[in-house]
Amino acid sequence: MRKIAVQINGRVVEGEVEPRLLLGDFIRDNAGLTGTHFGCEHGVCGACTVQLDGEPVRSCLMFAVQAHGRRIATVEGMAPSATELHPLQQAFHESHALQCGFCTPGILMTMEAFLRAEPDPSPERIRAALAGNLCRCTGYQNIVTGVRLAADRMK
Amino acid sequence: MELHGIGASPLRKEDWPLLRGEGTFIADFKRPGMVHALVVRSPFAHARFRHIDGSAALQARGVIDLITAAELPDRGRPIPTRMFKDEAANRFLQKPLADGEVRYSGEPVALLIAESRYLAEDAAELLSIDYEPLEVVLDPDAGTVAGHLVVERGNIEAAFAQADEVIKEEFRIQRHAATPLETRGLVAEFDAGAQTLTVWGAAKIPHVNRRILAQLLGWEESRIRLVELHVGGGFGARGEFYPEDFLIPFGAMRVGRPVAWIEDREESLRAMNHSREQVHRVELALKADGTFLGLKDTFVNNTGAYVRTHGMTVPGLSISMLPGPYAWPAYRGEYHSVLTNKTPCGTYRSPGRFEVNFVRERLIDIAANRLGIDKVEIRRRNFIHEFPHDTGTLFDEHPVVYDSGDYSLLLDKALEAFDYSGLKRWRAQRSPDGFKRGLGIAFFVEKAGPAEREYARVELTDSGDVTVYTGTVSLGQGMETTLAQVCSTHLGLPFERVTVKHGDTAVIPEGMGSFGSRAAMMGGAAVMGAAVKLRRRLLERAAEELEAAPDDLVLTVDGIAVRGAPSRSVPLPSMSVEDRFVCELLGFPYGIHVAAVEVDTGTGAVGVHRYAVAYDIGRAINPVIVRGQIAGGFAQGLGGVLLEEFAFDANGQPLAASFMDYLLPTSEEVPDIDMLITEDAPSPHNPLGVKGAGEGGTAAVGGAIANAVADALGVEVTQLPLSPKRITELASA
Numbered sequence: 097m098r099k100i101a102v103q104i105n106g107r108v109v110e111g112e113v114e115p116r117l118l119l120g121d122f123i124r125d126n127a128g129l130t131g132t133h134f135g136c137e138h139g140v141c142g143a144c145t146v147q148l149d150g151e152p153v154r155s156c157l158m159f160a161v162q163a164h165g166r167r168i169a170t171v172e173g174m175a176p177s178a179t180e181l182h183p184l185q186q187a188f189h190e191s192h193a194l195q196c197g198f199c200t201p202g203i204l205m206t207m208e209a210f211l212r213a214e215p216d217p218s219p220e221r222i223r224a225a226l227a228g229n230l231c232r233c234t235g236y237q238n239i240v241t242g243v244r245l246a247a248d249r250m251k
Numbered sequence: 252m253e254l255h256g257i258g259a260s261p262l263r264k265e266d267w268p269l270l271r272g273e274g275t276f277i278a279d280f281k282r283p284g285m286v287h288a289l290v291v292r293s294p295f296a297h298a299r300f301r302h303i304d305g306s307a308a309l310q311a312r313g314v315i316d317l318i319t320a321a322e323l324p325d326r327g328r329p330i331p332t333r334m335f336k337d338e339a340a341n342r343f344l345q346k347p348l349a350d351g352e353v354r355y356s357g358e359p360v361a362l363l364i365a366e367s368r369y370l371a372e373d374a375a376e377l378l379s380i381d382y383e384p385l386e387v388v389l390d391p392d393a394g395t396v397a398g399h400l401v402v403e404r405g406n407i408e409a410a411f412a413q414a415d416e417v418i419k420e421e422f423r424i425q426r427h428a429a430t431p432l433e434t435r436g437l438v439a440e441f442d443a444g445a446q447t448l449t450v451w452g453a454a455k456i457p458h459v460n461r462r463i464l465a466q467l468l469g470w471e472e473s474r475i476r477l478v479e480l481h482v483g484g485g486f487g488a489r490g491e492f493y494p495e496d497f498l499i500p501f502g503a504m505r506v507g508r509p510v511a512w513i514e515d516r517e518e519s520l521r522a523m524n525h526s527r528e529q530v531h532r533v534e535l536a537l538k539a540d541g542t543f544l545g546l547k548d549t550f551v552n553n554t555g556a557y558v559r560t561h562g563m564t565v566p567g568l569s570i571s572m573l574p575g576p577y578a579w580p581a582y583r584g585e586y587h588s589v590l591t592n593k594t595p596c597g598t599y600r601s602p603g604r605f606e607v608n609f610v611r612e613r614l615i616d617i618a619a620n621r622l623g624i625d626k627v628e629i630r631r632r633n634f635i636h637e638f639p640h641d642t643g644t645l646f647d648e649h650p651v652v653y654d655s656g657d658y659s660l661l662l663d664k665a666l667e668a669f670d671y672s673g674l675k676r677w678r679a680q681r682s683p684d685g686f687k688r689g690l691g692i693a694f695f696v697e698k699a700g701p702a703e704r705e706y707a708r709v710e711l712t713d714s715g716d717v718t719v720y721t722g723t724v725s726l727g728q729g730m731e732t733t734l735a736q737v738c739s740t741h742l743g744l745p746f747e748r749v750t751v752k753h754g755d756t757a758v759i760p761e762g763m764g765s766f767g768s769r770a771a772m773m774g775g776a777a778v779m780g781a782a783v784k785l786r787r788r789l790l791e792r793a794a795e796e797l798e799a800a801p802d803d804l805v806l807t808v809d810g811i812a813v814r815g816a817p818s819r820s821v822p823l824p825s826m827s828v829e830d831r832f833v834c835e836l837l838g839f840p841y842g843i844h845v846a847a848v849e850v851d852t853g854t855g856a857v858g859v860h861r862y863a864v865a866y867d868i869g870r871a872i873n874p875v876i877v878r879g880q881i882a883g884g885f886a887q888g889l890g891g892v893l894l895e896e897f898a899f900d901a902n903g904q905p906l907a908a909s910f911m912d913y914l915l916p917t918s919e920e921v922p923d924i925d926m927l928i929t930e931d932a933p934s935p936h937n938p939l940g941v942k943g944a945g946e947g948g949t950a951a952v953g954g955a956i957a958n959a960v961a962d963a964l965g966v967e968v969t970q971l972p973l974s975p976k977r978i979t980e981l982a983s984a
């Protein structure tokens with residue numbers, strides 16, 4: 097067992113964990129933040145994406161101990177308040193960019209970082225950046241629209 | 252049209268928690284004292300075993316229980332089929348655990364319950380099972396026949412005797428599956444005091460599954476409660492009654508603690524229903540002018556190792572929907588649904604239709620090529636024109652009678668909306684990259700709204716809040732928003748004040764669930780019925796009190812007032828009204844897919860230049876949601892045509908047991924598509940006129956893309972998937 101402390105959405109979460117515990121499990125079980133989902137646990141679907149020091153990572157491919165002392169952002173930290181959404185969340189809502197919503201947290205975390213790096217992307221660039229996140233429901237069309245709408249608003 | 256009523260597209264009620272990471276999917280759900288189950292699965296596709304030695308596993312840290320067939324009532328009772336019942340097939344039903352013989356890789360042989368999933372996995376390593384491998388059968392032509400059916404209508408011999416041309420072909424569709432992004436999961440809790448069971452994680456058909464579970468336990472249904480949480484996609488596979496749907500509640504009863512089971516992706520790909528694997532040998536008889544005379548098809552449906560709940564549904568739908576939108580003087584269909592040592596099968600979005608639309612539409616193109624007739628013209632020439640149209644086939648026990656339609660009208664509209672002549676010009680031009688261009692079209696008829704009845708209750712509080720209780724459920728499709736629109740429109744109170752509740756057998760007395768594009772049609776009609784009744788009762792009661800005619804009253808959240816005299820009003824009462832919509836007949840929406848592709852004969856890649864879907868669904872309650880269904884359905888269809896395949900090695904070991912090998916389409920493979928939604932042929936069978944929109948995006952992708960690829964390469968495509976390997980083979984043929 098190892099003692100770790102991880103800053104998640106601005107709050108320090110401490111835990112004593114087995115070295116084999118996945119970062120995603122730590123976020124879900126120890127921090128109680130279940131918005132981060134597992135769709136494959138082998139690094140393909142992107143549903144488990146969180147941000148580590150601002151960069152998207154797959155929380156099923158990292159161990160919790162590797163995040164010790166670092167800063168994690170999850171979907172729960174995106175919205176500014178209980179009654180408002182982040183502009184990207186709002187744009188997804190307005191664009192019907194989600195159906196079952198299982199993929200959505202991972203896609204939001206990936207696209208939020210993408211828009212910070214590339215604030216005015218073409219649809220093709222959005223599609224390329226989205227290619228590591230699987231969505232089985234939407235066919236992606238409305239997700240691309242939603243990201244583009246958010247980019248317009250966040251300019 | 253009201254701002255948020257039927258025909259408008261208010262933003263979804265479902266979205267807010269899902270966007271904020273505040274949803275409750277089954278893996279997010281915890282109960283105090285909860286322990287974890289692991290399903291121990293067969294590593295062999297076919298083997299005998301005599302003994303499961305669990306002594307070491309039971310001693311391992313954190314292990315609570317080990318359940319094998321010996322521990323089950325009657326050593327495990329078979330899980331019944333729920334539709335398309337076939338007495339003969341009942342010999343091959345699956346039991347919750349294998350008992351002495353395993354028949355597919357991934358078959359459950361035992362259930363281990365431990366303090367955590369990690370500990371259960373450690374303990375599973377210590378189990379010893381004396382498997383003796385047996386001969387493996389994978390080829391559908393060599394499988395044991397579980398079900399056989401012949402449908403014949405018209406004089407098929409005479410039709411073929413008159414033919415100027417007969418086209419004979421064999422078509423194959425590969426095994427692939429629904430694969431929702433959220434794997435399955437269940438949490439079950441037994442209350443020993445009350446002798447009741449609660450199971451969370453239900454989907455698709457909670458009431459039906461409660462009945463099956465009660466049957467298998469030998470209990471009264473009323474002692475069991477099934478609860479639906481957020482569901483990460485269903486597409487036909489999720490929510491059927493699987494072995495785990497018995498094992499997890501049974502395990503909870505044994506250990507006296509809540510038991511959770513969350514499937515991992517690898518087991519999901521081996522355990523959840525597969526679908527689509529069929530071989531068709533088909534013959535089409537026509538006159539030289541392209542008039543269809545007869546259609547003959549003999550097909551094999553590989554249903555895998557057991558007949559599951561929907562074991563006979565897919566071949567049954569295939570045989571009844573093969574005729575499609577055309578008038579056939581004679582039709583003969585025959586299937587053999589066979590058992591092999593692969594994962595058992597069930598339905599996947601547009602079940603049977605994805606397969607037969609590929610077969611029929613491809614066959615028609617081959618005929619058009621042979622006779623030198625235009626591909627649009629040959630279809631138009633053979634359309635059904637009179638409705639209702641009795642196809643002479645059956646859906647389950649109900650006659651397949653197309654309710655309404657105007658196929659030529661939709662074709663005209665689609666060709667215009669999608670600029671078909673422009674696409675033909677594009678097709679005639681050389682690709683600057685040296686790719687081969689092709690254009691394909693496929694016409695299809697879908698079906699919607701089975702299972703005969705649906706329940707709804709609408710409750711109004713005196714503060715003007717409305718709650719709709721429905722027997723349909725949510726799989727992510729937007730059912731809550733859709734039904735709230737129906738309620739709001741027919742009750743006359745604001746959409747914002749309507750909440751939709753579903754999927755809890757404790758608060759909803761009955762329901763047939765969500766499948767087969769039925770939720771809007773059956774659920775919507777029931778909600779409409781309840782809302783209309785509630786409104787009438789409210790107005791009648793207020794009319795008495797106010798001594799006014801009901802027609803002169805205005806209903807708002809503030810109360811009921813006399814029109815033009817707001818001071819003459821009464822407050823809203825609390826009131827609840829139930830309704831049941833019963834309809835034995837199906838709706839038959841219909842549509843067209845158009846594909847323009849570029850094929851790179853070097854790499855074998857198929858690039859979709861343009862894709863368009865025209866779909867007449869009678870009436871669109873929420874057009875944005877309808878379009879979302881079509882775009883998502885198309886993406887799944889495209890995956891099935893180009894990428895997805897459950898292949899097996901000679902020993903029956905699955906070669907696609909992860910997302911590295913089972914390839915779902917990504918944002919780079921799925922293009923934006925054009926859509927045309929029309930409402931020219933409302934269904935006469937329900938008061939809303941809707942026909943269901945869930946499956947038409949998937950239905951004809953095989954037909955349209957395969958036709959486009961054949962057009963590009965100038966060779967006849969007869970097999971899916973159109974993987975790079977197959978494309979390069981076709982290109983060099």
Ligand code: FES
Binds near residue numbers: 135140156
């Ligand atoms: S769960 Fe991490 S990538 Fe799929």
Ligand code: FES
Binds near residue numbers: 193195196230727
């Ligand atoms: S919305 Fe269901 S997987 Fe993306």
